[in-house]
Amino acid sequence: MSSFVIELDLLRTLPNNKHYESLNSDGIPKLRRVLLAYSRHNPCVGYCQGMNRLAAWAMLFLPEEEAFWCLVGIMDYIMPPDYFGKTMMAAQADQRVVKDLIAEKLPRINAHFEKNELDISLFTFNWFLTLFVDNVPPETTLRIWDSFLLEGNKVLFRFCLAFLKFKEEDILKQRDMISLNNYLRTLGEKIFDVGRLSQIAFTELNPFPMKFVKQRRAFHLPQVQLELEELDALRGEIREKKDQTDLMEFSSDDDL
Structure with a gap:
């Protein structure tokens, strides 16, 4: 099953990058091998959407084998258990932590989201699963990865809130759910000033204790x-009721 899903995702990974834009691109067979290798290395996780971007991004800077071990390091050691895989339980919990942090650190944005009944995880969930590879300028992604690989997964919360703080005034100008959704869908693409972003993440959002x-x-x-x-x-329960219904219908047909 993992191999089938991997094949479906190969061309969806980084479609605008020359190394992954077609099945003939040089990165595609390498990406396939790395993802299949990880699915066998950790069968409890197998393959989960999002992993393809992590592996592909690593291979832009590392040889194939080193990219595999980079993926292992991220998946098995840096990110919490149960982050990827069938339930994504830890990933779902982290999205609730994000909402708690927004309420504490960004009260104006939080009030605006609540007023417009916006679920921010519709946008932030992908940031966390792909470590900001998807729809974010490469220079910004590189800075985030440098910090992430050095300091661990807490960095993801810092940069998530920094994205929102960076564009706080623009976010507050969006007057309804539709405009908010449209704006936030491409928010990552608007973050080019990496120095300013890092200042917000590591200075203006402090204190930011891992204990919290x-x-x-x-x-x-x-x-x-x-x-x-x-x-x-x-x-x-639904499956059981369906099975009982199917059995009753089969029995009725036999009576005919």
Whole structure:
């Protein structure tokens, strides 16, 4: 199953980059091998959408084997357990942490989002899963990756909030949900001043203790797990009812 999904995602990875723009591009077979290798290295995760961008970005700067070990380092050591894979439980919990941090650090933006009933995870979830590779200027992505590889996953929260703080006034000018959605969909593409972005992330947003992030993760993770278990139970009930209905219809046909 992983190999089939990987094939579907190869040309969706970095379609505007010459190394990945077509099946004949030099990066495509390398990307395929790295993703298949990781799916075998960690069968509990296998392949998850988002991993393709991480591997492809790493291979822009590293040989194929080193890119594989870079992917292993990110997936298995830097990011929390259960971040990628079937449920993305930790990734879902982190989006709730993002909302907590926005409420604390960016109260004007938070009030604006609440007023317009905007779910910010529609935009930030992809930032976290792809480590800001998708729809972000390369210079900005490079600075984020430098900080991420040095300091760990807390950096993702810093830069997520820094993106919003950087464009706070423009965000507040969007007067309804539609305009907010349209603006935030391309927000990453608008962040070119890496120096200013880093100043916001590492100076203006301080204090930014990892202790707070860990506490909020510990609070949200059990809630996400419980909700997923309830969803699985509901799906099981629906399947059971469907099976019973199908059996009754089959029995009725036999009576005819």
